Amino acid sequence: MSDDKKLHIAVIGSGGAAMAAALKAAERGVRVTLVERGTLGGTCVNVGCVPSKILIRAAHIAHLRRTSPFDAGLSPGTPTVDRCELLAQQQRRVEELRHAKYATILADNPAVTVLMGEARFVDAHALSVRADDGSERRISFDRAFIGTGARPTIPPVPGLAETPYWTSTTALTSDTIPERLAVIGASVVAVELAQAFARLGSRVTILARRRLLSRKEPAVGEAIETAFRAEGIEVLNETQASRVDYIDNEFVLGTHAGDIRADRLLVATGRIPNIETLGLEGIGIETAGGAILVDEHLRTTAPGIYAAGDCTDQPQFVYVAAAGGSRAAINMTDGDTRLDLSAVPEVVFSDPQVATVGLTEAEARARGIDAESRTLPLDNVPRVLVNFDTGGFIKLVAERDSGRLLGVQAVSGEAGELIQTAVVALRAGMTVQAIGDELFPYLTMVEGLKLCAQTFTRDIRQLSCCAG
Template sequence: MSDDKTLHIAVIGSGGAAMAAALKAVERGARVTLIERGTLGGTCVNVGCVPSKILIRAAHIAHWRTESPFDTGLSAQAPVVDRAKLLAQQQGRVEELRDAKYAGILRDHPAITVLSGEARFLDAHRLAVTLNDGGERIIDFDRAFIGTGARPAEPPVPGLANTPYLTSTSALALDTIPERLIVLGAGLVALELAQAFARLGSRVTVLARSRLLSAEDPAIGEAVETAFRREGIEVLKQTQSGRIDHVDGEFVLETNAGTLRADQLLVATGRTPNTESLNLESIGVTTAQGAIRVDDRLRTTVPDIYAAGDCTELPEFVYVAAAGGSRAAVNMTGGKATLDLSAMPAVIFTDPQVATVGLTEAEALEQGFSVDTRVLDLENVPRALVNFDTLGFIKMVAQRDTGRLLGVQAVAGEAGELIQAAALALRARMTVEEIGDELFPYLTMVEGLKLCAQTFTKDVTQLSCCAG
């Protein structure tokens, strides 16, 4: 236990969950020892959200300079891609944000002590930290928070481990664009990067074990697949690799669809929690496939040890990690806070974007709801019409008897910008009739929510442009 009366909290990690926990804990009067074995900032700012969205944005601009719906009246010409300069711009912004939002805050905070090293639990109130500069420190704590994140997983494909394959981390650090790229995986990371590299000049093949975005409503994967094929990205569904080799500078994949070859192979088939070095089992912290089990107050199976973020079974989004970290800190310092994910929005930054919140139709039925659903094609959304880009849809799932909104799934340009309105409606337990009666600004994509809601009671094709 700590020597003085100030509550002492050990925070392991420095990403979204850990930083939120540390800052909220000191705000509530605790002192914090934060332990980070690698680079401050965790996945999001260093090798995840920030660099990937910069790459995706650059690729989007390259695509529009090459091809757009307005090419009959606007000249188009494929740009010359200087990946090395794009990478320098990308990493420059990463370093700025890491210093501003992580290193700088920790540097100037008197209640937070930072140790560079690897932590392992000795018991439920002591940590041993193997310092990066040599030596070891024993840390006594009152509470501990684990926010160690996750890393790209390596699937057990024969031969793969002996090849120089790319992960999402190393792909984002490439200073050249490969001529031929195979992407193993069909989840959000795989698809975001597949499309980005294709738009920057790679010939891309996506290998999906089942279908694209198999955890989502099937119509979502179908819409994204249509967009990919339209851009020349090859999609091989129901395809698995039995062996992968790297021969004479080339990847060779033996699959049930035949032999495939590429200059680079990106493996994006999931993530593995960074928990194996923490000695959790010996102190009674329960994990499942390495992911820490937590309750709705972010408490592990050991009373004074909490966790959040990608090292747990929570959804792998940085805003969920940060929300979990801050709520854990409230609970570690005597408060009572829970993490409610019933209205959790999610965005996949393909083009068109995929945005979801709440229950899918299948999930609602599984939970015993009697449901009513509507699907609005983007041909019925004025913003999509004036953009000359109508690939996609908005789907609403409602409770049949009451009309209460249960979930929204959208595939649209900038779908991520409309989903929070749906999340707020879901949180407010609004009905589709109430959503349909709200004022929405004309010629915005979010107006599609209003139109979709109105389809529960009327034929929106018979409305004037901006009829209420």
């Protein structure tokens, strides 16, 4: 079949969702035109997951060189932080991944044509693509996919817009570590970057509208706040900036508790979908709260147009975006699949890490489920004991009568490495009794799931250290 007769799919964006959609559609034998208005790769590789985790890892190394549970036998020292060198290393890896995983793959795929420019729907079967030089091109398509991602949202604080505040994007690409850093926000990005900058030398103050990680159960935020305070990070709960000024190279944040002064201000209060320039209202695509509404098949309210990722009402994680993009492509090419979001793992890369999946006890009861839970302090986990790092907990939530696992919340070192086991157990419908009977390798963090499961039926303090 000639290319002109093949099904033609237009993909808007080039991040996790859009790339997955474009490549899966091409794999299924259709012609794809991908339109990107900025840098190939979207948020994750350029200004999100990859650079932030590099910064967090560097900060973790700096912290361990300064202080660790083994300081009595391994002499600590204060590292010299060269942010310019760290930034150069970070950006080299970002560029390597963008080239290898995005630019090269697209260039080598003859079924995908890449256009650089801003796309706008002319109608339900055509896009207008405006290039940087002002020229416009019309692209006709059979079906379309929207994967335009999201950007940092900026709260309407008086005076803020007139100041040189940081977003996560500018913070990650800054070549300086400020002496004093104020952070507005208390969710994932705020928590991760606040701790990273503190460990690299900043004196950090966090303004939390409610408390840290307030969308998670209170014990999670309390554990992170305890860890932060131990590191000298100031956490101001139930505190908002009523005004922000920038005077003589200094930020001044007015609050009910008095003025807060800082050399830099990071605003990390969430993300807003990039959809306002697409012309969605003209083709009948419904939105809510600034996000595109999609069903489990990734269909929008406009026939033949699909969407996934951070520009939609789905959870804002790159792995959700990629899974959605891939499934959307299957459905756009006459397949039939759905995105199951019943067990989405979440990880906060703080130290200790936070990892959750499924329902909290309160959420289960709100759904009318008779639930019970057990919380295991980490000093019951052998891996933690030999690490001499016992702050945190693992909590399992189960249906009372059946013992079926409903959810897991963990605050621990490397919690992100244990949560996928909980995801698999949830999807398999395992009971806490079955989890407690499984073989888990000794002296691993994931063994904590087994130990917590065993507490539903026994006192694990009466077991030997590796008893089954």
